[in-house]
Amino acid sequence: ENLLRANRELAEKNAKLLRENGIYAVDFMGAIGSGKTLIIEKILDRLKKKGIRGAALAGDVAGDDDYRRFIEHDIQAIAVNTGKECHLDAHLISHSLMDLSLNEIDVLFIENIGNLVCPMDFPLGTDKRVVVISVTEGDDMVRKHPMIFGLADVIVINKIDLADVMEVDCERIKSDAKSVSPHTTICLTDAKHEVGIDELISALDIQA
Amino acid sequence: ENLLRANRELAEKNAKLLRENGIYAVDFMGAIGSGKTLIIEKILDRLKKKGIRGAALAGDVAGDDDYRRFIEHDIQAIAVNTGKECHLDAHLISHSLMDLSLNEIDVLFIENIGNLVCPMDFPLGTDKRVVVISVTEGDDMVRKHPMIFGLADVIVINKIDLADVMEVDCERIKSDAKSVSPHTTICLTDAKHEVGIDELISALDIQA
Numbered sequence: 290e291n292l293l294r295a296n297r298e299l300a301e302k303n304a305k306l307l308r309e310n311g312i313y314a315v316d317f318m319g320a321i322g323s324g325k326t327l328i329i330e331k332i333l334d335r336l337k338k339k340g341i342r343g344a345a346l347a348g349d350v351a352g353d354d355d356y357r358r359f360i361e362h363d364i365q366a367i368a369v370n371t372g373k374e375c376h377l378d379a380h381l382i383s384h385s386l387m388d389l390s391l392n393e394i395d396v397l398f399i400e401n402i403g404n405l406v407c408p409m410d411f412p413l414g415t416d417k418r419v420v421v422i423s424v425t426e427g428d429d430m431v432r433k434h435p436m437i438f439g440l441a442d443v444i445v446i447n448k449i450d451l452a453d454v455m456e457v458d459c460e461r462i463k464s465d466a467k468s469v470s471p472h473t474t475i476c477l478t479d480a481k482h483e484v485g486i487d488e489l490i491s492a493l494d495i496q497a
Numbered sequence: 498e499n500l501l502r503a504n505r506e507l508a509e510k511n512a513k514l515l516r517e518n519g520i521y522a523v524d525f526m527g528a529i530g531s532g533k534t535l536i537i538e539k540i541l542d543r544l545k546k547k548g549i550r551g552a553a554l555a556g557d558v559a560g561d562d563d564y565r566r567f568i569e570h571d572i573q574a575i576a577v578n579t580g581k582e583c584h585l586d587a588h589l590i591s592h593s594l595m596d597l598s599l600n601e602i603d604v605l606f607i608e609n610i611g612n613l614v615c616p617m618d619f620p621l622g623t624d625k626r627v628v629v630i631s632v633t634e635g636d637d638m639v640r641k642h643p644m645i646f647g648l649a650d651v652i653v654i655n656k657i658d659l660a661d662v663m664e665v666d667c668e669r670i671k672s673d674a675k676s677v678s679p680h681t682t683i684c685l686t687d688a689k690h691e692v693g694i695d696e697l698i699s700a701l702d703i704q705a
């Protein structure tokens with residue numbers, strides 16, 4: 290409908306602006322508390338070591354918790370509050386982009402609102418869309434939300450260090466993901482202990 | 498706006514129908530994978546032992562995973578799929594109520610879509626609204642979503658058995674909840690090992 294098409298057009302404008310500034314952008318969607326922020330933090334550190342300049346837009350309904358974590362990494366970051374919207378949209382992103390020094394950024398990470406439904410229909414203009422779930426949500430996240438996983442470029446199954454205590458089978462989640470999204474790369478990670486982060490960086494095609 | 502008011506009016510109708518049938522109803526909202534289904538399952542078992550007849554509406558975007566879990570407890574249950582809606586609404590509930598034998602139900606549990614934003618504005622006509630979060634989402638869920646916690650009758654902090662391995666402080670989450678919702682009862686639970694379930698049942702005022 291009109292709202293969605295207007296968003297897609299604005300997403301195209303965002304994509305163009307990012308490209309013109311040589312910025313590679315990734316939209317991190319995923320379940321609430323699945324580890325999106327920690328994963329981005331770990332990637333930022335790895336990129337910094339290679340001289341790649343990261344930046345982050347922290348999407349949250351309220352507060353600046355994630356923004357304050359990103360700032361710790363000495364990067365440009367902006368807190369994007371949506372109030373009651375359960376997803377970021379291209380409009381919010383286009384405004385945020387105006388507050389960044391785009392020529393000083395190589396890779397932009399956008400952390401979407403924790404939600405496996407709403408962000409689906411609102412592309413932001415990024416090169417990649419990632420969906421993050423964690424084993425602590427149980428093993429049925431993919432079966433319950435097939436659509437968002439179907440459009441992901443990369444699916445991340447995080448907190449694998451807790452799979453045993455949760456009695457959750459990562460291979461089961463992985464095969465569910467493969468069946469709804471046969472061409473998507475699936476990464477298993479433990480962001481806390483920095484397992485699988487390098488593999489995720491290469492799955493994202495970040496020139497690193 | 499009009500949509501919200503229409504929902505509230507329909508919620509009133511649902512409440513009236515439930516009251517006329519002597520049914521006590523609880524709306525279980527909360528984060529994705531926080532343990533809503535397992536908590537309801539444990540409560541159903543406890544109620545059955547006391548001769549209290551429970552029933553459940555399993556709200557999910559897709560699939561009938563939770564419905565099939567509820568059915569195992571030999572109760573009336575209905576799978577309510579929303580498609581792309583990120584919250585149940587009074588309209589969906591009014592339809593589901595027509596498919597239940599209301600005179601054979603004492604307590605109705607409605608499991609809402611896993612989401613800490615959208616269900617807030619859509620009361621369903623229940624006696625109580627509960628919000629469930631788990632320690633595995635981190636310790637900032639309340640700070641990031643103050644509004645939904647503000648309207649909860651009971652707040653459940655689940656998976657406390659994993660607090661140590663997550664290095665999450667339950668007392669911190671509890672005090673955050675107390676400050677945004679001073680009059681709300683806060684229950685700490687471990688649904689997996691059936692800790693805190695009786696306290697939750699009494700906090701919900703279920704005549705048990």
Ligand SMILES: Nc1nc2c(ncn2[C@@H]2O[C@H](COP(=O)(O)OP(=O)(O)OP(=O)(O)O)[C@@H](O)[C@H]2O)c(=O)[nH]1
Nearest residue numbers: 321322323324325326327403448479480481634635
């Ligand atoms: N054990 C373990 N804990 C993790 C892992 N990744 C993240 N965590 C923890 O999980 C909690 C949530 O992590 P966040 O990075 O805030 O997750 P998020 O998806 O950004 O959360 P929201 O933005 O609030 O939706 C924190 O307590 C993290 O320390 C992991 O791989 N293993």
Ligand SMILES: Nc1nc2c(ncn2[C@@H]2O[C@H](COP(=O)(O)OP(=O)(O)OP(=O)(O)O)[C@@H](O)[C@H]2O)c(=O)[nH]1
Nearest residue numbers: 426427529530531532533534535611656687688689
């Ligand atoms: N260790 C532990 N695991 C739990 C606890 N409660 C639930 N789980 C597990 O957490 C996972 C999710 O539980 P569910 O009951 O499906 O959670 P839910 O909130 O209904 O999930 P959705 O309906 O998909 O949003 C399952 O693997 C459960 O076994 C708990 O208190 N402790």
Ligand SMILES: [Mg+2]
Nearest residue numbers: 325326355400
């Ligand atoms: Mg975050």
Ligand SMILES: [Mg+2]
Nearest residue numbers: 533534563608
């Ligand atoms: Mg459930």
